[in-house]
Amino acid sequence: MDGRRAIPHIAADSCKGCGLCLSVCPENVLAIEAAQVNLKGYFPVSVKAEENCIGCLSCALICPDVVFTIERIDDHLEGRDE
């Protein structure tokens, strides 16, 4: 099992690419890549290192466009399954 605790899901077409989430993510989970443009014409944030997410919610708390949905991996349950 890797160290990840949570999975961030991004509604990419709602993102305005402001970068606030990147600035507060303590684990460098997120990235903005200039390669991809969303429906609004912005470069949306994407998950580049999913395995690093600790589920601190910083990105979701600071996002002005509410693009994040965060799921927690309940590790004691999943650990038992494995």
Next chain:
Amino acid sequence: MSRTLMKGNEALARAAIRGGCTHFFGYPITPQNEIPEYFARELPKAGGLFLQAESEIAAVNMLYGSAAAGAQAMTSSSSPGLALMQEGISMLAATEIPCVIVNVMRGGPGLGTIQPAQSDYFQMTRGGGNGDYRILSLAPATVQESAEMMEESFALAQKYRTPVFLVSDGLLGQMMEPVQFDRHTKKKRAGNKRWILTGHHHRRPPRTIKSLRLDPAKLESHNLELQDKYGRISRRETRFELYRMNDAELVFCAFGSTARIVKNSIDDLRQKGCRAGLIRPQTLWPFPVQPFKTLPESGKAVICVEMNCGQMVDDVRLAVEGRMPVHFYGRCGGVIPEPAELSEYALELLTGGAA
């Protein structure tokens, strides 16, 4: 049928409660203070709410919020106070909020005087607030008529989802006359209530009351809908009184308390052999154009008499359309015309003396 001797302002307030007024918001200004004072005493007893605002601007916005939440709300003020309310009145017209606004007019411009005048004809018929809108403006001439129009105004506001003006003046507001309240029954609220803000209770989408439409096509279409409504109001609610008009050679036009003075002058002129009559608009907007289109064959001239420097006379000239000369006689600044001076002016006019 019992008659009560009452001051015009107090009769207005009492009639408003009979008409269904539940909420009053206002700010003190002379000569209308008896209205909020009456509401402060009497509205809570009737289960309603009186609240004194910090300004006329706040009062008209409280009215907006209260009526948007479903109240039969009103405010009253006098000329400079109405000027302050114009922003809110434009908003009430744009958002089609039913409510009633009383103006007990005084002399202007500026702070002018606290004495009676009709210097707000423009303000009551031409807006003052921004944009294309019209306000149904009722203009009583007696304390009895003040009470009847006031009582009816709430039903009219609801019927057309519109603000309604009741246009009084310092003379009408301050005079005492016998008034009878049991003639008319209380008007029931009518119409669609699906615009009122109630909270959506998770049963419908959220509701918004708004005026801002940045899409030109949408704002144009909203304006055209408003104009349709104003057309309906014009067709159905235009009101006037004719007095001794059948064979009139001199046609007076006057509204409100001035019309009563003119009636005295007409009786006097008739005794002197001059056949005078009166067209009295009871609605300032919509202005009664029809009686000016069907002036009697005997008609020689129209005299518009106002307690201002000539405002309604513009509408009279538009209605007469040059079919006969239109003259203006006005007193202003709180000066009230005497019947004798009107008779003198009229007789001079007929003999070619007056301009």
Next chain:
Amino acid sequence: MSVIFKKTTGLTEAATHYCPGCTHGIAHRLVGEALEELGLLGDTIGCASVGCSIFSYNYFNVDMIECSHGRAPAVATGIKRTVPDKTVFTYQGDGDLAAIGTAEIVHAAHRGENITVIFINNAIYGMTGGQMAPTTLPGQKATTAPAGRIAEFSGRPLKMSEMLAEVPGAAYVERVSLHHPKYIRKAKKAILKGFTCQLAKGGFAMVELLSTCPTGWGLDPVEAMEWLEANMIPYYPLGVLKTPEEV
């Protein structure tokens, strides 16, 4: 797996018109979450005010009314006095609340109106294009203060929360900031308290949220958050300025 964060039902599906990085979106979410958590969405009437947030009626999942510039507290007064059982809030910017609507906000507090005021202070007029507000900091540039605000000429910025906390009718006044997740959590608590104060019929409640205007300030969104922390918080100290004992 369990969802630990998702969009509140207090907001509609509409995408906001706000510029990238504008903290209005954060404030909207906090208000929506607070109303949802308190079970108030179906019984709330919001008052949108003039400024960028005029369109907030497209975003909040509650009944709303549009108010002329500065007049929201008077409109809210009319609503609350008519339907006292509904939750009524205003959402106002600093141009709206601290300039053109000063009389209305002071007297709503003075009467102890039982409403909740969400006050967005971003030290500038945003929608009209970055003009100086009463809250613009000394030296801060604005399109109508091209050399920066000169305190000797335009006065020192108004501290609305301190001012309103002095009004006897005000029950709860707190200033919070939206520049960092830690502070956003505190802001959420303050907004919840602003609404519970109303539910307890506590009287006038106002939460001032220090906010950014990256476009108006000419900074990128991250720099704007840093500027807020470095410049606004020292002038507009965070904390509770007034609180009712029972809330």
